[in-house]
Amino acid sequence: MSTATAQKRGFGAAIWDYLTTVDHKKIAHLYLVSGGLFFLIGGLEALLIRIQLIKPSNDFVSAGFYNELLTMHGTTMIFLAAMPLIFALLNAVVPLQIGARDVAFPFLNSLGFWLFLFGGIILNCGWFLGGAPDAGWTAYAPLSAVSPGHGVDFYVLGLQISGAGTLIGGINFLVTIINMRAPGMTYMRMPLFTWTAFVTSSLILFAFPALTVGLFLLMFDRLFGSGFFNASMGGNSVIWEHLFWIFGHPEVYILILPAFGVFSDVLSTFSKKRLFGYTAMVFATTLIGFLGFMVWAHHMFTTGLGPAANSIFAIATMAIAVPTGIKIFNWLFTLWGGSITINSAMLWALAFIPTFTIGGTTGVMLAAAAADYQYHDTYFVVAHFHYVIVGGVVFGLFCGIHYWWPKMFGKILNETLGKITFWTFFLGFHLTFFIQHFLGLMGMPRRYWTYLPNQELDTGNLISTIGAFLMAIGTIVFIINVIYTSVKGHKVSGDPWDGRTLEWSIPSPPPHYNFKQTPLVRGLDPLWIEKMEGRKGITPAEPLDDIHMPNPSILPFIMSLGLFIAGFGFIYQVDNLAFLWVVILGMGITLGAMFVRSIKDDLGHHIHKEDLEEGADQ
Amino acid sequence: MKGWMAKFRALLLFGSLTLVLSGCGKENLSALTPKGYGAKSALDLINISLAVMIFVFIVVMVIYAIVLVRFRKKKGQEDFIPQQTEGNKALEVIWTVIPIILLVIIAIPTITITFDLADESAAGDSINVSVTGNQFWWHFNYEGEEIQTSQDLYIPTGEKVYLNMKTSDVLHSFWVPALSGKMDLHPENENTMFIQADEEGVYDGKCAEFCGTSHSLMDFKVIAVSPEEYEQWVEDMKNVDPEAQPESADAQEGQQLFQENSCIGCHAIGSSPAATGPNLTNFGDRTTLAGVAEHDRDTLIEWIQNPESIKPGNRMSDANYEVSEEEAGKIADYLLQLQPSDITPESATSNE
Structure with missing residues (x-):
């Protein structure tokens, strides 16, 4: 059921199709579009920030509005752009890579998406309802607890709801990867992207509850008069820092690991070589996952935890450089001796290596606690985390999107436009952020609305702003590319890149049941093995038979809508208790939908053997 | 330890020199021109880690360059299938062990430095x-001295x-980059750090923990x-007569207005805590x-009449007082x- 057939059925039907879909491939489209939209909003906020900082003592935006911009830029980019775009790739690719027909819980998959989307909308509602959140994306208490207006309430409720969506998504992929692998797909034969998806999902499972707890405490402080973070009531502001970073640091790895997976697959495919040191790569990934939970306090070196705690967390943080270094060298040696094709997807992967090495090395520098006393909360940190998050995650997303675009939509993105996107964005990125390392050490703290003249910070900030515009141009060219390709692009085969993994063994875009017959996996890079042995496709593991598929459902949308409504009730009951009725209404909708889901049997449907044999569904 | 660090510093002189040429930032503000104990220790550590990391970066880039030059797909070899290497134990051990040594x-x-600074x-x-x-301001209470200042912290060198x-x-963070790294301020626990200036000077300090509208x-x-100068300053500050009568008539009226408008309710003069x-x-x-603003009469009048225009969100904006421009001038x-x-x-800048 491709988009073409959907269009024939009319626009309304297509909308309904997407509102009710439980197909992982369509949910990937939903994540891609909404994540992309939030990426543009976050980017626009970044541009306004850079325009404000283009010269000293500028007043392009007011101080208060600037704080809303910086808060929403960070929150949007992490929670509403990077996370859903990662989930877009996970949804589009992971079930295909393990030879599954869908995820383990298709209904939950849809629920996860709609929760994320409604949470994201709540967050952004602040712009129109008297002020967006303005306490920084880290929302440190007590500032976040005392920030006037409803801004931070939107942050709390929005993230709580979208966080629940992410948690559901994470659990779903964990179960999918554990249970739904095709026969022969042992753990050590999984493509590295699937491995990173697996580790990322387990990180989500353990990290997000810490955020949930923190947000609940903050919600009670703000909306119901408790004092968890209020020192005068016996509360403690440091607790928030701990809770936030116990979530926040693994979050960095939640984002970067799938990007590592993308690069591993892309570098291997386009150098026509098996991934060098596959076993080491898998262990490095899991090790990074484990260590990721033991380093959160390096965000708190200046909190005053004392030299012993600082030293321990410094060493633990440095330790992460070892598995990360292993990865870098394994990537380099995957390329070594290969036959390297450089196209748009590969450009992003190749650019990632030096960029991320810079981000990683400044990470080690930041781990040196006593030196961090200087770096902390300055533009040095801003430069560092943009090197890892843009240079790692965003490069990874661009790379993955160019690589899997033909699998998702059946067309290859235009190469010329792809290269223009790459070069403008890449140069703009380094122009924007490299200089910021020095700005930080020269005395510019982060989250500064303005800086005074005569502090020798002018040139650096000007260069940085110019770079930001180049990145914007690159992004615009990418959007043009997407439109151009969907109008003019040519249909491609199921395997345009001479791929190595299972997703390339089926048509592009795949039929909604993915695999007519579940494939039999005979080693790492299963498709490559079959090709080397002269076969055309994957050997099936089962005879052609009826396929059981889940039914679409509108219930996930309704459940999320209910929480969305209840969220507003919670926020405004502070002003007027009558809004408690809105809470009751919203919760009623959600619980009602859950009730319907519980009592109504939904056994799914079968695609019959005869229909499959006709192969009509392309 | 200081010995080999000094050598190390000499070794990095070249690197530092390039930085100086490309601009190290403003003197007495930049962490790259340290004038105090903490900032010097931090810069030593920054230089050590930077040197190691530059080495790592060069190694990566050399391999990277070789790979990109040598292993591009060649014309006429489109069907070439490279050898499918699984890995290499020796290499993998090398790039595990050497990074550990570097770390x-x-x-x-x-x-060492983390404990030393604590x-x-x-x-x-x-x-x-x-x-x-x-x-959005700082208050300094000299313990045991009955001296209070705000915004300006006087310290002796050495x-x-x-x-x-x-x-x-809310949280703030005390940062004087040229003297020392920063430390956060919390409402429930007292944090202690020390600063030591090795040279006389007026050093710029900044708040480094996001604290609201006028954080910047x-x-x-x-x-x-x-x-010696510090001793004298302490002596002078201890003997301040908060009620001393100003010389000019305008200033005397200003003193009167300062009290009538209950400015004194918030702004102490003297050692009241x-x-x-x-x-x-x-x-x-x-x-x-x-x-952040010019320290002159006109700006001060503007501040008294409309502090919000200079520092958005500051608490004086909500204070309940009304003074005419003329009165504000006298208070100024x-x-x-x-x-x-x-x-x-x-005094800190003159006798250099």
């Missing part, structure tokens, strides 16, 4: 100052001054003077108004003549 090289000085054993015999962070820090509202305007100064607003005892000696006259000591920021 140890960074870790040892990290731990050393509070000398706090009892040193000058102790209680620092209070407020939205010795450690211990800062016992707490916030009255929460600048302050650390004024490092010679120990009450500090709802900045203490103004030595206001006339300050170099900036509110940390009064405040600007509050110069109880001959030791001023100028």
